[in-house]
Amino acid sequence: MELPSLDLNLVVVLHALLEERNVTRAGERVGLSQPGTSAALARLRRHFDDQLLERVGGAYQLTPLAQALRGQLGATLAQLQGVLAAQPRFDPAATDRRFVVACSDSVLAVLGPPLVAAVTREAPSASLDFRSLDARVTTDPLALLRDVDLLVVPRGLFALPDVPSVELYRDRWICATWRGNAAVGDRLSLEDVARARWVMPFQQLLMSSPADAALAALGVDRHCAVRVESFSVLDRLVVGTELLVLFHERLAGELTARDLRVVELPVQLPPITETAWSHPSRRLDPGHRWLVEVVTGVGAGLGQPTASASR
Structure with a gap:
């Protein structure tokens, strides 16, 4: 050629x-x-x-x-x-490279601390730049991938079959409400789900989350009463109300300590499979391969979520 x-x-x-x-x-x-x-x-x-x-x-x-x-x-x-820019080798101990990771606050809360510890241990002069997600995660994920080293989001938000990806860890959805909420019992019907008012994250950014897609397949759309651009504070916003919330089990901790109780859903929601995605152009970059290996190891070390199921 x-x-x-x-x-x-x-x-x-x-x-x-x-x-x-x-x-x-x-x-x-x-x-x-x-x-x-x-x-x-x-x-x-x-x-x-x-x-x-x-x-x-x-x-x-x-x-x-x-x-x-x-x-x-x-x-x-x-x-x-x-x-x-491809180099034949990468020495993490000698690099001062800045790695950019885009993720939600829930991923940062779970993955961030052990990833920071692993990177600073193996590459003490490297730096990590954690960035919030923007609308491109659903409108133009390939453009977002060009601007970052890794994008960590659940599978199911977009379809890019030729983009390199690696599964990091799994999480589950928990439905909860304030312990003093007498408007719902310990188990919801589909009608209860549709009738309830919810605290929901990123409604304009992640409009087709896997959880809502599963409910929509059953003809149920959740009614958003409170929208917040955060996952990590979702559960705190229902205290003292009759609102419901779906949030990640790894963020749940001890629910009773926060005056919450679990409410069973009428359907089983698909698991949250947090996945690291990277632009195809980074395949030849040994520094990028090192970062993927580190984040994969960190994800594998997280184990299974162990939230309280207290009612």
Whole structure:
């Protein structure tokens, strides 16, 4: 296979031009003067036999070919950078690399402490950057994966069969309410689930969680009374109310100490399979492979959830 004879630096300039749609700003982005960027654009136009940028009024617009190229260049450059940055070996004891992990607060509460301990033990000069999830986890997970080393979310939120992933640990859903809530007994019917008012997390971000998908398959939609962008405080918000909550068993601890009781659901919800996902372009990165090995080992060491089932 032969590659077209185009300077790879021009590809970087092309990406900046298509993103900025402005010669001066594109040049500033890649460190070129305005004449240098104009010369690069002229070479690109000759190569593609297309204007790429066309002036319409006082601004530049992308040609159809440029629009198609813009949609591919971001991912292509990310993969190319991964290939060119590949190293034959990785020494965790000597690295000062920063690893970025995107996850929910529930995952951070469970996985964070042992992962921090493992990374600082094996790579004392490395750093961990834990980031909250954003809407891309459901709208464009591949774009999110390009910005982080690992994305830890449950299986079932999206379908990316060709994306590398590894299961870390499993959790279960617990339904609970305030101990003083006399509006429901110890077991709910489907009608009770539909009629109840719930404290729910990330309603706009994770609209098709596996738990709600399982209930929706039975024709039941939960009514959200309180929305909060957190998993770790869900149970505390039902105290003193008739509200119900579904939350992760690993976060439950001793329910009686928080004045809560478990309420049995009419159906068995699917388990929560927390999974680490990574962008395909990171396959050649030995540092990334090391991080995956560490986080997998940490997940395997968590064991089974052991929440109190006190009523």
